[in-house]
Amino acid sequence: MGMLRGGTVRRRFTILYAAGFLGSGAVLLALTYLMAGTRVTSVAPGQPRDGGTAPPAAEQRLQDLQRQLAELPAQQNHRLLVGSLIALLVMAGVSLVVGRVLARRVLRPLRLITAATRRISADNLHERLAVDGPVDEVKELADTVDGLLERLEASFAAQRRFVGNASHELRTPLATMRASLDVAVAKPEPAAQTVVLAGRLRTELDRVDHLLDGFLVLARAQHGALPDRAVVPLGDLVAEALDARAAGIAAKALTVEGGGAGLPPVWVRGSAALLSRLVENVVDNAVVHNREGGWIRVATGREDGEARLVVETGGRVLDQGQVDRLGRPFERLGTDRTGSEEGSGLGLSVVAAIVAAHGGRLALLARPEGGLRVTVALPGAAGPDGTGGVTA
Structure with missing residues (x-):
């Protein structure tokens, strides 16, 4: 159970497939072994027809044949058991290979989806997986990822447009405030407090202007538009x-x-x-x-x-x-x-x-x-x- 819980999906699928093949082979060999068993009935040596006794040599020969006949099923069962164990070991190796091949083939569409998803970043959200084939679980997963990418692309585009538009729109009131400060300071003999306040406000306006300029550059760079x-x-x-x-x-x-x-x-x-x-x-x-x-x-x-x-x-x-x-x-x-x-x-x-x-x-x-x-x-x-x- 620990091997199934840890490791990659391919490893878990390989173990499951191999266990299934190996279990099926073991059950098949066990049934073959049980059904191949035979029962042998020993037959007592017959009596001579004339009521006499058989020669000692013939009697010994007959007993040897009966003993060999009685041992034959046990020998056959032993050979069948050894052959079954060898076949089971071979099946274990074959099942691992077949399980790995099947796991690789089953997971191949998922690997392609994973590789395509990794290539997609914030700079190329317009790309899609576009998986072809029958409508199954894999295609449903790919279509779900494409839908997510479409929503992300729309969200990123809206964010960039907002940053760019907001930065442009805020420049107008900043310019108005700068002009108002210039008019207040340009009056004949302005108050000292007005001059000091105007200087502080200009400093803050410069900071805001610098911040907006950073927003514009950031939005332009994130948009990926490099025409020049x-x-x-x-x-x-x-x-x-x-x-x-x-x-x-x-x-x-x-x-x-x-x-x-x-x-x-x-x-x-x-x-x-x-x-x-x-x-x-x-x-x-x-x-x-x-x-x-x-x-x-x-x-x-x-x-x-x-x-x-x-x-x-x-x-x-x-x-x-x-x-x-x-x-x-x-x-x-x-x-x-x-x-x-x-x-x-x-x-x-x-x-x-x-x-x-x-x-x-x-x-x-x-x-x-x-x-x-x-x-x-x-x-x-x-x-x-x-x-x-x-x-x-």
């Missing part, structure tokens, strides 16, 4: 992102290693706008969530046909379980990140969505000595000179 594909130099994007954050780097007295013009030429194909936002978010995350006087290490390279960007930072030792969740929207590490006035919690989730839209991989690793290591792997492309850059 081009060959983009990854090193140039890193240099531009570092230059844009130069003030923040200087304010925290951060040391940057490997950035600037020293990066090797590595090319990727994709949306220039989204790839630029990807690199900006990775660099921005390294700057915003770094400690005073810390360091940032940036490296690019090419390995196994992939273009790679690696950004490392120092700091306290992080929990890998919490780091694994940073690719989700609004996930942060601890109260220091939650209380950050600059972070929105969308940075690395946007990175994860852009990487997925380009068919790449994102790896977030908590460094054993402290800090975070972000590795972005994207399909490499040939540069203008026909090469893909250096090999890491």
Whole structure:
């Protein structure tokens, strides 16, 4: 019973089929053995017709024949029993092979459904199993999975449309509030409290605008629409992102290693706008969530046909379980990140969505000595000179 409860379905089916075949064979052999049994009646030696006695030699010969005749059924039963045991052992091996073949054949449609379901993700929910064949339990299961995928596709599409539409619609009242602030401050001799309040409101409006921009990029990346594909130099994007954050780097007295013009030429194909936002978010995350006087290490390279960007930072030792969740929207590490006035919690989730839209991989690793290591792997492309850059 323990073997039936554990293991794979194929193993359980194999054991059940083999047990059925073996049990049937054992019953058949037992019936054959019982029905083949015979009863032999010993016949007393006859008396001579003339009333005399038989010669001693003939009498001995007759007794030997009768003894052999009496032992013959036992010998036949012994041979039949031995042959039955041998046949039962052979049937045991045959039943295991036949059971495994039947189990594989019975489970083949389920394996095909499982493999097709694994290939379907949030990026290709439009695909269906579309199993052909008679209307049986397997087809009903496949149709049920197709119905579930259809509902998921509709739900994901509605979510993306909502995020995109809401982000666009909210920009109008934000622009109105900005204009109202500008009008209030532009009045002759505005009150000091008005100027201070306007400054604070502008800061909050900038944060909301940045958040909405992140929503738009996230919705676009998750939608998978990349109409502006081009060959983009990854090193140039890193240099531009570092230059844009130069003030923040200087304010925290951060040391940057490997950035600037020293990066090797590595090319990727994709949306220039989204790839630029990807690199900006990775660099921005390294700057915003770094400690005073810390360091940032940036490296690019090419390995196994992939273009790679690696950004490392120092700091306290992080929990890998919490780091694994940073690719989700609004996930942060601890109260220091939650209380950050600059972070929105969308940075690395946007990175994860852009990487997925380009068919790449994102790896977030908590460094054993402290800090975070972000590795972005994207399909490499040939540069203008026909090469893909250096090999890491």
